[in-house]
Amino acid sequence: MEVMNDKIALVTGSSRGIGRNIALRLADEAAGVIVHFKSDRKAAIDVVKEIEKKGKLSGCFQADLTREDQAHAFIREVEGQYGRIDILINNVGPILEKSWEKLNAKDWDNMWRGNLGSAFYCLQAAIPGMRGRKWGRIVNMGFSRLEQRVAYRNIVPYAIAKTGLLILTRSVAASVASDGITVNMVSPGLIEGGILPKDQNIPAGRLGTFDDVSSAVLFLVSDQARYITGTNLIVSGGWKI
Secondary structure: OHHHOOOEEEEOOOOOHHHHHHHHHHOOOOOEEEEEEOOOHHHHHHHHHHHHHOOOEEEEEEOOOOOHHHHHHHHHHHHHHHOOOOEEEEOOOOOOOOOHHHOOHHHHHHHHHHHHHHHHHHHHHHHHHHHHHOOEEEEEEOOOOHHHOOOOOOOHHHHHHHHHHHHHHHHHHHHHHHHOEEEEEEEEOOEOOOOOOOOOOOOOOOOEOHHHHHHHHHHHHOHHHOOOOOOEEEEOOOOOO
């Protein structure tokens, strides 16, 4: 992916899980990958060390991206230190498994801020720089069933926030396409290590892996996907299609 060999990537929520895997996979292609964490500095530093072993630039930054002031300051700090953000992966997205009857205002606020607000604030702060360079790749992380608009008894605020993120993805994609920026979504299905419902009837015959998800992300930020924007790439092995 020669088009990425001079690019700086930023992956939010990349100290562990899918975000960590995406950051390490991007480090094989990009010039540098910036690691973000909210609370686990040690885990973030470990990811930075692995990226640096690949001979790539890296660094870790702490921020609570559910807060507009911290998210904007975080983006400015990264740009100030590394000169640019070419690739943005909005991976932060907490999930709450709780019956809708038992939800309270704090639950709603946490899910909205964590899944929709964090991405919105980072988009606001990062896109001006991409526009100035006439190049950018953005991937927001969703979940596999959001386009079906079915009942979600135990993840209601999460599902609604992710549906809103899809609308945001497509709205921003339409507004920045002429600036050389693509904005897409990758939506994982049932992934190893995640919340697994009793119904695991996956046509592919297995749970998804972190690599399955990060491969989709790498495709969307590559030059092969330069004419793809506003799409939602579902990585689910056919689960619940």
